[in-house]
Amino acid sequence: MNSPILAPAAVLILWSLTVMMWMIVTRFPAFKKAGIDLANGPAGTRYQDIESSLPEKVNWKSHNYTHLMEQPTLFYAVVAVLALAGAGSGLNLQLAWAYVGLRIAHSLWQILINTVPVRVVLFALSSTCLIVMAINAVRVTVMA
Numbered sequence: 001m002n003s004p005i006l007a008p009a010a011v012l013i014l015w016s017l018t019v020m021m022w023m024i025v026t027r028f029p030a031f032k033k034a035g036i037d038l039a040n041g042p043a044g045t046r047y048q049d050i051e052s053s054l055p056e057k058v059n060w061k062s063h064n065y066t067h068l069m070e071q072p073t074l075f076y077a078v079v080a081v082l083a084l085a086g087a088g089s090g091l092n093l094q095l096a097w098a099y100v101g102l103r104i105a106h107s108l109w110q111i112l113i114n115t116v117p118v119r120v121v122l123f124a125l126s127s128t129c130l131i132v133m134a135i136n137a138v139r140v141t142v143m144a
Contacts, residue, residue: 001083001084003082003083003086003088003089004088004089004093005079005082005083005088005089005092005093005096006079006083006088008079008093008096008097008099008100009075009076009079009096009100011100012068012072012075012076012099012100012103012104013076015068015100015103015104015107016065016068016069016072019061019064019065019068019107019111020065022061022111023061023062023064023065026058026061027054027058027061027062030054030055030058031050031054034050034053034054036050036053047062056114060110060111060112060114061111063110064106064107064110064111067106067107067110068103068107071126071127071130072103074130074134075096075099075130075133078130078133078134078137079096079133081137081141082133082136082137082140085137085140085141085144086140087136087137087140091132091136092133092136095129095130095132095133095136096129096133098125098126098129099126099129099130099133102122102125102126102129103126105122106119106122106123106126109122
């Protein structure tokens, strides 16, 4: 199967992995600078237990990576439904690319600047794209 809508999903996957690597290369030097010894720390320590010991800008990357594991999972499901239903072009493809572009913009904003009003607008716009795509997925599957 070749569906154009799979391309934006692949790009968002690659972006998510890029943010993961950015988080890792930022986090480990911050651990060292904060005197956090991961090898000899208490068993069961979670990131949230030491998050307050790190600079906010380090945590922003981690928060954004978490966000990329949340709502975009719905995006991947909607893309799969649209691709399998043969509706992965036209408006749905444009919405998928808009969603990915807005999520990348959201990531960069949260990681680098992190003012909430802009993040809310980017999130609302990307969510609108996803909602329309989901409605279209229902249209082409249930109402077909």
